[in-house]
Amino acid sequence: MKKFDIKNLDKSYLKICLYIFVLATAVILFEKIIGHLPNLGNVFHRAVNTILRLGAPFFIGFAIAYIMNPFMKFFEDFFMKHSAKARAHHKLTRIFCILINYIFIIGSISWISIYLIPELKTSVVSFVSQLSTYSTQLNTSTTEFFDRIHFINSADVTNIINKLLAPIMSAFENVPALITNILTNLYSVGKITVDIIMAIFIAFYMLYDKENFRKQTHKMVYALSSRKTAEKLFYNAQRINRIFQNFIVGKAIDSLIIGILAFIGFRLLNAPYPLILSLIVGVTNMIPYFGPFIGAIPAAIMTFLVSPTTAVWVLLFILALQQFDGNFLGPKILGNSLDISPIWIILAVILGGALLGPVGMFIGVPVLATLKMFLMEYINRKYEKKYAATDPLALESQGPEAPPKA
Numbered sequence: 565m566k567k568f569d570i571k572n573l574d575k576s577y578l579k580i581c582l583y584i585f586v587l588a589t590a591v592i593l594f595e596k597i598i599g600h601l602p603n604l605g606n607v608f609h610r611a612v613n614t615i616l617r618l619g620a621p622f623f624i625g626f627a628i629a630y631i632m633n634p635f636m637k638f639f640e641d642f643f644m645k646h647s648a649k650a651r652a653h654h655k656l657t658r659i660f661c662i663l664i665n666y667i668f669i670i671g672s673i674s675w676i677s678i679y680l681i682p683e684l685k686t687s688v689v690s691f692v693s694q695l696s697t698y699s700t701q702l703n704t705s706t707t708e709f710f711d712r713i714h715f716i717n718s719a720d721v722t723n724i725i726n727k728l729l730a731p732i733m734s735a736f737e738n739v740p741a742l743i744t745n746i747l748t749n750l751y752s753v754g755k756i757t758v759d760i761i762m763a764i765f766i767a768f769y770m771l772y773d774k775e776n777f778r779k780q781t782h783k784m785v786y787a788l789s790s791r792k793t794a795e796k797l798f799y800n801a802q803r804i805n806r807i808f809q810n811f812i813v814g815k816a817i818d819s820l821i822i823g824i825l826a827f828i829g830f831r832l833l834n835a836p837y838p839l840i841l842s843l844i845v846g847v848t849n850m851i852p853y854f855g856p857f858i859g860a861i862p863a864a865i866m867t868f869l870v871s872p873t874t875a876v877w878v879l880l881f882i883l884a885l886q887q888f889d890g891n892f893l894g895p896k897i898l899g900n901s902l903d904i905s906p907i908w909i910i911l912a913v914i915l916g917g918a919l920l921g922p923v924g925m926f927i928g929v930p931v932l933a934t935l936k937m938f939l940m941e942y943i944n945r946k947y948e949k950k951y952a953a954t955d956p957l958a959l960e961s962q963g964p965e966a967p968p969k970a
Contacts, residue, residue, distance in 0.1 A: 625770060
């Protein structure tokens with residue numbers, strides 16, 4: 565009788581048993597994970613919140629340093645170019661340039677806290693408190709105007725206007741309480757103040773020693789990857805940084821100028837609440853393409869409630885201002901930093917708004933510009949590799965061949 569030899573065991577049966585064991589183990593693990601998904605989600609959520617809470621000063625400090633860096637570099641280049649002492653004492657020059665930026669920021673925050681916010685709150689409260697008066701005046705003016713037109717019932721027009729304005733007036737009535745709650749929370753939460761103070765110091769050292777931080781980052785990447793990969797990564801990171809910085813800083817300067825011009829224009833037009841209207845126009849101008857329309861709607865509604873005639877002039881002024889921004893000021897400041905067509909900008913604003921709201925509407929444009937840059941480079945590489953000998957686009961540009969002579 566032949567002895568049983570384990571070496572002659574059919575390997576197919578062993579594989580089947582092994583597959584069954586692995587499958588059963590996977591099913592059990594999957595069931596356990598599914599059963600504990602809520603707990604795992606809570607653990608992940610708490611871990612993310614802890615990281616964000618502890619790292620908030622560093623994140624805020626990096627954001628401050630990132631925004632301040634172009635301005636600091638501007639002052640630094642200016643002093644280095646025109647002063648021999650600045651070139652001889654580079655570190656002191658950098659500290660002086662950082663302090664100039666901080667003085668400007670602290671001065672702006674002080675002006676906003678002392679003048680702008682109280683004035684804005686007073687204007688909003690005054691506007692809301694007189695909403696009923698404005699509504700009555702508007703109804704009277706509408707009735708008097710349409711009473712002169714015999715084939716239109718003024719009462720029907722008044723009812724339609726009141727129905728359209730009802731949700732708007734209801735929303736405005738809650739604005740003063742909302743502003744008060746926001747200001748109360750901002751001043752009552754001490755941790756935010758501590759985080760901002762720490763972030764200011766962190767940003768200072770990031771700007772002061774940015775070359776050393778850059779060197780250490782490069783050293784770490786070179787150590788963890790090949791030289792070719794590291795150089796490609798730094799090259800692409802530099803291009804992405806250029807797109808985001810040019811867009812963010814340029815759009816902020818552009819919107820600030822538009823807000824100031826809007827304030828001057830509204831004052832000349834004797835528009836009601838010029839501070840609120842110019843703030844709306846300036847802030848919404850940060851959103852490409854849709855921003856001017858978003859800002860014009862509330863400005864027109866607020867002015868229409870006070871003075872319908874002035875509202876027409878306000879709309880015409882905003883239209884002229886946005887044409888000036890779109891055709892002259894914007895291109896002068898932003899230049900060709902994005903290099904994408906308007907249809908893609910509109911798509912970026914829509915998708916960004918759907919995903920992240922107003923913030924997404926703003927950052928969606930540089931994100932899409934970055935993706936478009938890498939995608940077009942990939943397509944160009946594939947195209948040149950595929951049509952290295954004959955370029956079909958070049959042949960098309962030459963037009964169809966001439967027909968043979970008879």
